[in-house]
Amino acid sequence: MSEISQEGGGGKKKGGKIRAKKTSTRIDMTPMVDLAFLLLTFFVLTATLNKPQTMEITMPEEDEKEPPKVNEKHVLTLVMGKNDKIYWYIGITDPEVKVTNFSNTGIRKLLLEKKRDIPKLIVLIKSLDESKYKNMVDILDEMNINSIQRYAIVDVTKVDKELIKDVQL
Amino acid sequence: MAKVRPHRSSPTLDMTPMVDLAFLLVTFFMLTTKFATDEPVPVDTPSSVSEIKIPDTDVLTIMVSKDGLVFFNMDGQYNRADVLQKMGTRYGVTFDQTEQHAFAVIASSIGVPIASMKQYLDLGAEERKLVRQEGIPIDSLHNELADWVLESRLTNRRLRIAIKGDRDADFPTIKKVIKTLIDRKVNRFNLITNMEKPA
Numbered sequence: 001m002s003e004i005s006q007e008g009g010g011g012k013k014k015g016g017k018i019r020a021k022k023t024s025t026r027i028d029m030t031p032m033v034d035l036a037f038l039l040l041t042f043f044v045l046t047a048t049l050n051k052p053q054t055m056e057i058t059m060p061e062e063d064e065k066e067p068p069k070v071n072e073k074h075v076l077t078l079v080m081g082k083n084d085k086i087y088w089y090i091g092i093t094d095p096e097v098k099v100t101n102f103s104n105t106g107i108r109k110l111l112l113e114k115k116r117d118i119p120k121l122i123v124l125i126k127s128l129d130e131s132k133y134k135n136m137v138d139i140l141d142e143m144n145i146n147s148i149q150r151y152a153i154v155d156v157t158k159v160d161k162e163l164i165k166d167v168q169l
Numbered sequence: 170m171a172k173v174r175p176h177r178s179s180p181t182l183d184m185t186p187m188v189d190l191a192f193l194l195v196t197f198f199m200l201t202t203k204f205a206t207d208e209p210v211p212v213d214t215p216s217s218v219s220e221i222k223i224p225d226t227d228v229l230t231i232m233v234s235k236d237g238l239v240f241f242n243m244d245g246q247y248n249r250a251d252v253l254q255k256m257g258t259r260y261g262v263t264f265d266q267t268e269q270h271a272f273a274v275i276a277s278s279i280g281v282p283i284a285s286m287k288q289y290l291d292l293g294a295e296e297r298k299l300v301r302q303e304g305i306p307i308d309s310l311h312n313e314l315a316d317w318v319l320e321s322r323l324t325n326r327r328l329r330i331a332i333k334g335d336r337d338a339d340f341p342t343i344k345k346v347i348k349t350l351i352d353r354k355v356n357r358f359n360l361i362t363n364m365e366k367p368a
């Protein structure tokens with residue numbers, strides 16, 4: 001493997017004249033190569049290639065004047081509950097609360113349907129205290145996937161809790 | 170009749186190009202590798218389809234662990250030392266040069282209330298790993314995180330704020346962190362997520 005001079009180290013000429021031994025300019029690179037590959041392997045294996053992604057969110061300022069008024073028929077409220085459940089209803093006056101989940105046929109289908117039916121759809125995202133952080137990220141992700149432009153993260157109200165209680169029973 | 174012998178080529182080969190390449194790669198990986206920091210608690214971030222990458226510098230990371238503890242991290246050694254000093258002044262704790270240095274070089278997140286920070290920094294690097302950190306207080310009455318955020322932003326104006334929450338972190342804790350940020354007029358921030366796993 002290593003490179004060793006082929007010419008035979010000189011000095012064995014027939015002339016008999018004593019000459020300085022001509023040393024080869026080639027050096028054995030094997031140890032260096034070994035080391036280089038060792039280091040290479042080490043760095044390749046330790047390199048953290050995948051940088052984490054981020055999601056940018058912008059929250060409204062708290063001391064803003066009146067929150068904008070919207071037609072309640074355009075409002076879809078999603079309430080994140082325990083065990084990855086999503087309670088949802090349209091409007092505020094006497095809504096019919098339904099339950100769905102984070103599967104493809106659940107929330108995604110619902111959002112697509114609602115987006116088609118209600119052109120000016122506004123989604124309110126509320127999270128119960130029992131819900132997990134994951135649920136919030138997932139729902140924001142769904143907003144992204146379904147390209148819903150208008151949504152807001154808001155606190156759960158007492159009314160919401162009452163509504164949900166009815167469904168659970 | 171002469172026997173035809175195959176020409177026996179020498180088994181040596183010129184390794185120079187290979188070595189060149191090897192060293193090039195070594196150099197590349199050496200310079201690009203960023204060692205994963207030893208975090209006090211493991212955090213399993215939720216996944217998303219978002220493709221925005223987090224910037225390398227000027228990031229303040231607020232980590233929320235599974236059990237609702239809050240940790241603080243920020244890049245830039247000089248900024249870190251500066252922030253610590255400002256926090257000390259605010260809370261009436263003085264940190265000497267060594268403690269400031271210790272704080273500046275810790276690359277991992279810190280979840281120690283300012284009152285016990287001095288004690289924590291006086292420990293050796295190895296002992297520090299064994300300490301069970303109790304998280305930065307974020308109660309509405311005693312909210313140190315708010316001050317950390319404020320002082321960090323005063324120190325480094327270009328700071329971006331990122332929340333790195335565990336997927337199973339309770340929502341109320343996250344809500345408190347977000348509320349703290351909004352109270353400090355940080356309305357735009359990032360949520361650190363993972364790549365979506367193909368279903």
